[in-house]
Every structure is written in structure tokens, then in C-alpha cells.
Amino acid sequence: MSQTTSQPTPPAIPPALAHARADFPILQRSVHGKPLVYLDNAASTQKPQVVIDAVTRYYANENANIHRGVHLLSTEATGAYETARGKIATFINAADDSEIVYTRGATESVNLVAHSFVEPKLQAGDEILISAMEHHANIVPWQLLCERVGAKLKVIPVTDDCDLDLTHFDELLNEKTKLLSLVYVSNAIGTVNDIAPLLAKAKAKGIPTLVDAAQAIQHMPIDVQQLGCDFLVASGHKIYGPTGIGILYGRRSLLDGMRPYQGGGDMIAHVAFEGSTFKEPPSRFEAGTPHIEGAIGLGAAVDYLSGIGLQAIHDYESDLIAYAVAKLQQIEGLTIVGNPRLRSGAISFTMGDAHPHDIGTVLDTEGVAIRSGHHCCEPLMKRLGVPATARASFSLYNTPADVDALAAALKKTAILFM
Amino acid sequence: MNSDLKKLYQQTLLQHSKQPHNNGELPDAASATVRNPLCGDEITVYHKTNDGEKSQIAFTAQACTICLASASMMTQHLATLPTPEAVSFSQVFVSKFQSKPDSIELPGELAALSGVLSFPSRIRCATLPFEAYLAAFKSGGTSESVASLDATSPATQEPK
Numbered sequence: 001m002s003q004t005t006s007q008p009t010p011p012a013i014p015p016a017l018a019h020a021r022a023d024f025p026i027l028q029r030s031v032h033g034k035p036l037v038y039l040d041n042a043a044s045t046q047k048p049q050v051v052i053d054a055v056t057r058y059y060a061n062e063n064a065n066i067h068r069g070v071h072l073l074s075t076e077a078t079g080a081y082e083t084a085r086g087k088i089a090t091f092i093n094a095a096d097d098s099e100i101v102y103t104r105g106a107t108e109s110v111n112l113v114a115h116s117f118v119e120p121k122l123q124a125g126d127e128i129l130i131s132a133m134e135h136h137a138n139i140v141p142w143q144l145l146c147e148r149v150g151a152k153l154k155v156i157p158v159t160d161d162c163d164l165d166l167t168h169f170d171e172l173l174n175e176k177t178k179l180l181s182l183v184y185v186s187n188a189i190g191t192v193n194d195i196a197p198l199l200a201k202a203k204a205k206g207i208p209t210l211v212d213a214a215q216a217i218q219h220m221p222i223d224v225q226q227l228g229c230d231f232l233v234a235s236g237h238k239i240y241g242p243t244g245i246g247i248l249y250g251r252r253s254l255l256d257g258m259r260p261y262q263g264g265g266d267m268i269a270h271v272a273f274e275g276s277t278f279k280e281p282p283s284r285f286e287a288g289t290p291h292i293e294g295a296i297g298l299g300a301a302v303d304y305l306s307g308i309g310l311q312a313i314h315d316y317e318s319d320l321i322a323y324a325v326a327k328l329q330q331i332e333g334l335t336i337v338g339n340p341r342l343r344s345g346a347i348s349f350t351m352g353d354a355h356p357h358d359i360g361t362v363l364d365t366e367g368v369a370i371r372s373g374h375h376c377c378e379p380l381m382k383r384l385g386v387p388a389t390a391r392a393s394f395s396l397y398n399t400p401a402d403v404d405a406l407a408a409a410l411k412k413t414a415i416l417f418m
Numbered sequence: 419m420n421s422d423l424k425k426l427y428q429q430t431l432l433q434h435s436k437q438p439h440n441n442g443e444l445p446d447a448a449s450a451t452v453r454n455p456l457c458g459d460e461i462t463v464y465h466k467t468n469d470g471e472k473s474q475i476a477f478t479a480q481a482c483t484i485c486l487a488s489a490s491m492m493t494q495h496l497a498t499l500p501t502p503e504a505v506s507f508s509q510v511f512v513s514k515f516q517s518k519p520d521s522i523e524l525p526g527e528l529a530a531l532s533g534v535l536s537f538p539s540r541i542r543c544a545t546l547p548f549e550a551y552l553a554a555f556k557s558g559g560t561s562e563s564v565a566s567l568d569a570t571s572p573a574t575q576e577p578k
Contacts, residue, residue, distance in 0.1 A: 032420060355482035357457050358427075361537055365420040374458045381458070387480050388458050412419070416427060417483070 008326035010400030011319035016312040020397040023048040023304070027397060034367025037405045042187045042215055042346050042393035043371055044237045047301075051241060054300035058293045065289055067266050081292050084299025085282070091302045092232065093223040094249055101255070101282040102295050105246035106214040107137035109233035110181070112248055112285060113210055114141040116258040117231070118179050124150030127176040131156040131164055131193075132383050133186045136376040138212045142181065151178070158383060162189045162338030166198075173202060180209045184216035188375040188391065189348050190321070191340035192216075199228050208254070214238055218395070219317055219344045221310040224249050236294060240395075241301035245294030248285070255281035262287035313396045314344075320394055321347065324403045328392075331410050333418045337389050346393040348375075351410070354417035356390040362416060363390075366409035425533035426540070427483065434527070435486040440493035444476040450553030454542055459485055463550035467501050475504075475551065482543050484534060489547035491527050496551065505555055508548040515545050 013020075021027050024046045029036050038046060058080065064073035066081050082097070089097045103109045118128070128142045132155050139153075146153050154172050157165040173180060180202040185192050199209045210231040213222060218239040224232050231254075236245035250258075260267055260278050265288040269277040278284045305313070324347055328334055337348040351359060356372030363370055371391045374381045381387060392406055444464030451462040461479035468474065475493040479486060496504040514522055515534070518541065522532050531544045 032422075355459075357459075357482045357540070357543065358484070361426070361540060362423060365423045373456065378458065416419075416432075 007330075008323050010323055010403070011316065013399060014312055014316055016308050017316055017396055020308070021399070023050070024397055025049055025052070031367045031369070032365050034365075035405075037366075037368040037402045039392040039394065039398065039402060039406060040369045040371050041395035041398070042238070042375075042391065044243070045218065045240045045395050046397070047242070047297075048240055048304050050304050051297045051300045055242060055293045055297045058296050066292055067283075077292055080296045080299070081290070084295045084302075087299045087302045087306075088247055091222075091306060092217070092249060093225050095225060096252055098280070098282050099249055099252050099255065101248040101250060101285045102290055103233075103246045103248050103285075104244055104291070105235040105237070106212060106233040107141075107235075107246075109231075109246055109248035110137055110210070110212070111141045112261045113179075113231050113233075113250070114145045116261050116285070117208070117250075117254065119145055119149065120259060122146075122149045122151050122178055125176065126151040126178045127154045127174070128152070129154045129156065129172055129177050129180045131182055132158045133162065133164070133189065133191060133193075133377070133380050134181075134183050134212070135187050135214075136378070137214075138181055138183060139379065142179075152176075155379075156182075158380070160384075161340055162186065162191050162380075162384065163340050164191075164193055164198075169198065170201070173198075173205065173207065175205075177202075177205075177207050180207055181212065182210070183212040183214075185213075185219065185344050186338075186340075186377075186380075187215045187346065187393075188377040188380055188389070189338035189340060190343040190346035190393075191338060192220075192342040192344045194342075195229075196227060203228055215345050218305070218313075219310075220314040230254055236298040236301065239298075239301055240304060241298035242291075242294040245291045245298050247298075250281070252281065255285075258284075260287070261285050264288055266290070308396065317344065317394055317396065317398075320398060320400065320403065321345075323400055324392065324394070324406070327403055327407045328410070331407060331414065333414055334410065337384055337386060346391050348389040348391045350386060350389055351414060352418050354413060356388045358417060359390040359410070359413050362413040363406070363409045366405070366412065368406050368409045370406070422533070422536040426537060428530045428533060430527050430530040431487040431533075432483065434490040434530075435483040438477075438486050438490035440476040440490065440497075441478065442476055443478060444474060447474070447476070448554050448557050450550050450557050452546055452550040452553055454546055456542070457482070459543070459546065461485060461489060461546055461550045463489070463547060463554045465551060465554040472499065473497055473501050473504055477547060477550070479547075481546070482540075484531070484540055484543035485546050488528075488531055488544045491531070492547045492551065495526060495528055501555070505552065508552050508555075511548050512545045512552070515541050 062076045064077045066078040086097045159165045208230045211229040213234045217234045232249040237243040267287045333352045360372035447464035447466035449464045453460045459481040464476045466474045477489045534540045534544045
């Protein structure tokens with residue numbers, strides 16, 4: 001498209017987000033002598049001061065193990081850890097706090113469901129249904145499980161635009177299907193899947209469902225009861241919280257019937273050499289000393305997001321991405337990969353023969369941090385006919401000026417490689 | 419343009435990447451394919467020794483500018499050396515870059531690769547062809563080996 005096309009109008013930053021940038025200390029630093037423009041949020045978001053403070057406060061004032069000590073510090077730490085669980089339950093409208101299991105991240109959450117829920121029910125010839133736009137964490141655990149049991153992994157294809165191709169969905173979802181596990185928002189392309197009707201179809205057939213919300217929960221309001229999923233997974237570090245902490249939401253009636261994932265520590269009710277018994281969920285799935293400060297930090301992140309309001313975040317980010325798409329479309333030789341009906345969080349693109357890593361390096365010298373590569377979505381890249389892409393991914397603290405900086409840096413890249 | 423960037427993407431390197439030498443398969447040659455799991459870049463290097471002396475080396479790749487240029491320059495340089503020296507040069511080349519020195523001395527056009535030292539995340543792009551050459555030499559036959567030479571490196575773990 002010609003660069004003489006009229007310039008798109010940048011969205012206004014709403015009052016709820018007016019101070020967002022100032023809340024994130026890292027955004028004040030420079031990179032290679034340029035102001036940091038952080039557009040790698042799908043990989044990991046930056047942390048607001050309130051999250052940093054919450055983790056620091058725990059170490060400075062409350063540091064102790066939880067659920068064990070009778071002393072004050074342990075009591076306070078336990079309270080903070082469990083309070084954070086309640087905040088997360090409220091955040092996604094779980095019916096009860098006990099439906100939130102702390103894990104190391106979305107990947108571990110998927111593995112937990114594979115091991116503790118699906119595997120005991122799975123037999124040779126059974127099927128797990130996923131989509132072709134899953135990232136590796138929602139592919140590989142199922143492959144490993146299918147290999148162990150002799151089951152089959154079935155895949156909903158995607159269209160050239162990178163939406164789910166539901167032409168044969170009703171055949172793919174059949175009596176052999178033992179789980180439907182779908183990504184809500186594609187980390188590689190930004191596609192927002194209309195999953196509610198698909199979950200409803202599975203529910204009607206008695207097929208349990210898992211939603212990978214790792215790229216959705218920070219961008220839009222999520223109500224697990226309204227969504228109707230049985231499980232939902234997310235990572236703390238992608239929603240402004242610490243690394244090494246994530247959540248598994250599971251319907252309590254299902255968690256109750258699930259075997260432990262790991263053994264030891266806080267998941268024990270009673271141990272004897274003749275046999276052991278285990279605590280009720282969620283403790284049953286939280287073996288060992290958990291990531292206490294991570295949970296507390298995640299609770300602070302959820303507070304921060306709730307204070308702004310997910311709808312406000314969603315509306316602003318949608319406008320910002322529309323602006324970014326319009327700006328990138330004006331860059332000669334740039335091709336946006338995928339044209340989904342609804343997009344959130346990310347834009348993937350290529351530029352002629354310029355390798356995404358070369359694009360990423362040039363942008364880095366301009367202070368613009370993006371991701372380049374296959375985004376842990378090798379099957380999707382293969383389907384779309386690209387070995388890798390460059391990806392700009394957005395968050396609540398990004399501004400139209402960030403988009404302008406990206407576009408300017410990409411034009412410099414084009415001069416070098418095109 | 420940033421001075422480090424100018425040093426990285428020198429004209430020599432850009433020219434080699436746009437029109438790489440010895441880019442193609444080599445029939446009846448030993449070969450090895452090496453992949454960088456970080457980015458998905460993949461290179462196959464073909465190696466054939468003539469009379470136990472100098473080598474014919476070629477490559478095919480799906481890779482970035484630096485990797486393509488490195489491969490192109492590598493095939494030219496190694497072909498001037500007897501095989502034992504080519505192998506030795508490649509081993510030293512890889513180990514030197516892996517130690518991430520402040521500066522590095524390389525012969526001829528390969529000197530253009532020294533710019534990657536300012537970009538630690540791109541060092542592997544420069545070494546990948548040499549790793550593939552060493553793997554091809556080691557394979558000794560036509561069998562293909564797919565290797566991630568440093569599977570424990572943090573660089574092989576990519577966040578989503």
C-alpha cells in the first residue's frame with residue numbers, strides 16, 4: 001500500500017489508563033540510548049510498582065512458609081497467599097476460591113489436567129481435540145498423553161485468514177472425544193476465537209473442555225461460569241504478575257474426582273507406609289512449598305487490573321491495535337500474517353525477504369522490543385506458510401506513540417533489507 | 419543508523435546474504451542439518467572431500483541474513499583449506515564466538531561477522547553453518563543428523 005494514504009487517527013488514552021505508563025518503572029529506562037518501546041507483551045508483560053511492592057513487602061515483612069507454622073509470620077503469609085486466591089477467583093468469576101489451583105504457569109496447568117483428569121479416563125482409540133493454532137503447551141502434553149495410552153490427537157484446522165475452520169467441527173467432536181482443549185486468543189496471530197458456542201456443543205455431548213486463556217485473561221473480561229468451560233489455564237507473568245506462578249481453574253466437582261499431580265508437602269492429609277490420603281482441592285494439587293510470593297504478586301496484579309477495569313483495557317487495546325494495523329499496512333513490503341475476524345493482543349508480520357530475526361535486531365537498536373520467531377507455534381507457522389514472523393504484541397500501557405515508533409523503526413528496517 | 423548495527427550489517431555481509439555462494443545441494447556428499455530451536459532457522463551443509471585434500475562445501479538454508487552470509491563465506495573459505503585444517507578452523511571459529519570475546523580476528527571476508535559480538539543473541543546465527551559443517555564432517559556419510567548443539571542453553575527456550 002502506498003505511503004501517501006491518509007494517516008490513521010490515533011486513539012485517545014482513556015482516563016482509566018492515563019497514568020498506566022507511570023505505574024511501570026521499567027518503562028522509564030532506555031535501550032540502546034532510545035526510550036524503551038516494549039511490544040513483546042505476549043511473551044511477558046512488565047510489572048507495575050504495586051506488584052513489585054507486594055513481592056517486596058512479603059519478603060520484608062511476612063516471609064515464612066504457609067499452612068504450617070503457628071507463629072504470626074506464617075499466619076500472615078498464609079493469609080496473603082489465600083487472599084490472593086480469592087482475588088483470582090473473583091477476577092474470573094469462579095464459583096468458589098477452591099476452584100483456583102496455583103501452578104507454575106499455563107503450561108503446568110495443561111499438564112496437570114492431562115495427568116490428573118484426562119489420563120485416568122483415556123483409552124486406546126479415544127481422541128483429544130485441539131486446534132491448529134495452539135501453541136506448543138497445548139499440543140505436546142496431549143501428544144505425550146496419547147502416546148502413553150494409544151489415543152489420537154485430532155486438530156481443528158484454521159483458515160488462510162487464521163480463524164478456526166469449523167466446517168467439520170461436528171464430526172471432529174464425537175463420541176470418541178474425551179477433551180476439547182482450545183486457545184482463546186492466539187499468541188502468534190492475535191485471533192480471538194469465538195469459543196463459547198464450541199464449548200456449549202461439547203457440553204451438550206458431555207465432553208469436558210479446557211480453555212487456554214494465557215493470551216486472553218489480560219485483554220478482556222473473563223467469566224468462567226458464563227463461558228461454561230470446565231478448565232481454564234493462565235500464566236501470572238503475562239498478566240503483570242511474577243514469573244513462575246500460574247493458575248488452573250477447574251470446576252470443583254471435577255477437581256474433587258481428580259488424582260494428585262505431584263506428591264509431598266502440603267497436599268497430604270495423612271501418610272502411612274500402608275498408604276496415604278490427600279487434602280481436598282485445591283491443596284491436593286499444590287505439592288511442596290508453593291511460590292508464595294508469586295501468588296501474592298499475582299493477587300496484586302489482579303487488583304491492579306480490576307482497578308482499571310478489564311472492559312476499559314479491552315476497549316482501549318482494541319482501538320490501539322486497529323491503529324497499529326492501519327499504520328503497518330502503510331509500510332511498503334510489510335505483510336500482516338493472518339486476517340482474523342477479531343484480533344486481540346498481537347500483530348504478526350513479515351517484510352519481504354527480511355528475516356524476522358533481522359527485523360527484531362534492527363528494531364532493538366531503535367529501542368523497540370518485539371518478538372521474532374515461530375512463537376512456539378510451529379504447526380501454525382507451517383500451516384500459514386511462513387517459517388517465522390515478527391510479532392508486535394500490546395498491553396494496557398502501550399500508546400499510539402509506541403505504534404508510531406514501531407512504524408518508524410520498520411521503515412528503517414526496510415531501507416536496510418528491502 | 420546505530421553504529422553497532424552498521425558494523426553488524428556490513429555491505430559484505432548483506433551482499434553474501436542476498437547472493438550466497440555455493441547455495442545448493444551437493445550430490446553424493448556427506449551432509450548434516452542443524453537447527454536453531456530459538457528461531458527455527460535450519461541449515462544443511464554438504465561436504466565432499468576430493469582425494470583427501472581440499473573440500474567441496476555447499477549449503478541449503480532457511481535462515482536469517484547473518485546465517486546465510488556466514489554460510490556463504492564459510493563455503494568459500496573452507497574450500498581453500500585441506501580438510502583437517504577446515505575442520506580445525508571451524509572448531510576454533512565456533513568456540514571463539516561461543517566465548518563471546520570483545521573482539522575477534524577472522525581472515526578475509528569472514529571478518530565481517532565480527533559485528534555480531536555486539537549482539538549476543540545473534541552469535542548463534544553466525545556459528546550455525548560451522549556447526550553444521552562439523553556435523554557433516556563427523557557424519558562422514560550421507561546420513562542426515564539434526565542437532566541442537568546446545569540443548570541445555572537458555573537460548574533454546576523461547577517464551578511464547
